[in-house]
Amino acid sequence: MRRHLRYLILLLILLFVAVNETVNEFRTTSWDRPLWVRVYAVNGDGRGTTDKYIDGLESRDFKPIEEFINREAQRHGVSIDAIQIEYDGRLQSHPPQPPSGQNIAENIWWSLKFRAWAMRRAWSSDNDVGDIELFVSYYDTATTQSLRHSIGLQRGLIALINAFADPAYSGSNQVVIAHELMHTLGARDKYDARSMPLHPQGFAEPFNRPRYPQARAEIMGGRIPLSPGEARMPESLGEVVVGIYTAAEVNWPVDVQ
Ligand SMILES: [Zn+2]
Structure with missing residues (x-):
């Protein structure tokens, strides 16, 4: 009996959580x-x-x-x-x-x-x-x-x-x-299992020539790509940008030129 009650309480909590979150998501995408x-x-x-x-x-x-x-x-x-x-x-x-x-x-x-x-x-x-x-x-x-x-x-x-x-x-x-x-806000990670930023989405300037070294990190790519196998942590937000892929995920009106 007590087990059933606990189960019911848990279900009610989950229902409440789901309703609450749906309301919240509407508030944060506009x-x-x-x-x-x-x-x-x-x-x-x-x-x-x-x-x-x-x-x-x-x-x-x-x-x-x-x-x-x-x-x-x-x-x-x-x-x-x-x-x-x-x-x-x-x-x-x-x-x-x-x-x-x-x-x-x-x-x-x-x-x-x-x-x-x-x-x-x-x-x-x-x-x-x-x-x-x-x-x-x-x-x-x-x-x-x-x-x-x-x-x-x-x-x-x-x-x-x-x-x-x-x-x-x-x-x-x-x-x-x-x-x-x-x-x-809905942004996803943009690095691989070795913590290397994914190209192009995890790069601050994915289409630079040459591609490496990059000067800054993309916020969800996490690190600054220096060479195909090397990246370093940014020391501050001054070395970080939000790329267009992340911007689109958080519903910013991405400017496509
Ligand atoms: Zn993350």
Whole structure:
């Protein structure tokens, strides 16, 4: 009996989630008003040094992301500011971490848990939730050398970003946050299994002659292609653009000349 009840509750939650997400997707594809993006910080490893880093974060640490998206949206024909970012400080509760493996069932289960967590958080909060919510989980570089992957969900309009609590990484953190933000808007990855950007869609200037080296990265290609087998991470959003393939995926009025 209890099992049936749990099953029923789960089904009701899923139904609610599906209705909610359909409404959300309509809101984020029209570009007739700026989307309100809220950023929250989470102490990912519970260390005092990470707390200190988060204490020092301000709205202006996330402004370059807003400027990047708005600059690129305008370049692709959006006549208004596409987004407006607001930093809303630290959260005490932690989003569930994604599974480390590629197991599809585990990943689906995680994405449901993450969406349920974000919804419950929004309900218990007095503030408006905004259109898109980004949860940035920070880790001390002294104890964390490599981060778990970050994930942006279009269904749910939320993203979990794992980032380094170190000013030296603020540029690359911004690149990762912008990449996941683009995922929430419907953009897809444009790199292969070896993390090499796909041609032409993952290149900033796919039709340059010669093709290599490229000067900048495409936001969903992730890295700057230097040669057919070599690419490097951009150091900041100054080295990144949104290409026409990604622009079309997020419904920007791509200018075809
Ligand atoms: Zn991605």
